[in-house]
Amino acid sequence: MIIEYTDEFAEDVKDLLVELQEYIASIDKEKYNMITPEYREKYFKKTIDEIKKYNGKMFLYKEQSQIVGLIVGLINNDEIKTYDFQAPKRGRITELIVSKRSRAKGYGKVLLTEMENYLKSIGCQDILIGVFSYNENAIKFYQKYGYFSRTMDMFKKLSESVIK
Numbered sequence: 001m002i003i004e005y006t007d008e009f010a011e012d013v014k015d016l017l018v019e020l021q022e023y024i025a026s027i028d029k030e031k032y033n034m035i036t037p038e039y040r041e042k043y044f045k046k047t048i049d050e051i052k053k054y055n056g057k058m059f060l061y062k063e064q065s066q067i068v069g070l071i072v073g074l075i076n077n078d079e080i081k082t083y084d085f086q087a088p089k090r091g092r093i094t095e096l097i098v099s100k101r102s103r104a105k106g107y108g109k110v111l112l113t114e115m116e117n118y119l120k121s122i123g124c125q126d127i128l129i130g131v132f133s134y135n136e137n138a139i140k141f142y143q144k145y146g147y148f149s150r151t152m153d154m155f156k157k158l159s160e161s162v163i164k
Helices: 007-027 039-053 107-121 136-144
Strands: 002-004 057-063 066-077 090-098 126-129
Touching: 002 107, 007 039, 007 057, 007 066, 007 090, 039 057, 039 066, 039 090, 057 107, 066 107, 090 107, 107 126
Parallel strands: 090 126
Antiparallel strands: 002 057, 057 066, 066 090
C-alpha cells in the first residue's frame, strides 16, 4: 500500500537510505562511495530539505506494518527557454529504494507509477533520474518502464593512464 511520508516514518526512511548507500558503496569499483557515521542523519535531512524546497513528495510502500520502499520526486526545473536550449517543466526522481527483503514483488513499479502520476499532475512533462552506472539492475528496471539515457558522464582516473 502506498502512503505519503510523515515524520512518524523517519527512522524507516533512514534505514532504507542507509541500505541503498551500503549497496552503492559495495558496487562502486573506484570505492569513492562510502557510508560515514553521520550519513544517516545528514542525508535524511538533505532529502527532507530538498522535498520542501523543490515542491517534492516522498511516497512510501507499506507492507503490513513495515515500510519496505520509498520514492522521492522533486521539481527539477520550471520551463526553460534560452538561446540554445528549451525544456518543459521537469521532475526528478532522486531516490527509489525497495528493501532487499522485499524486492521482485512489484513494489518498485508501484512507487514509480505513483511518482510519475504526481509529477504529471503538477505539470511536469519529463522526468530525470540519475542512476549509478554500476547499478545494472536499476538501469534495466528503468529501461523496462521507458526511461533512456540522454546524456552520459565519462570517467577517467588520471593516475592510471596518460594519453601519449
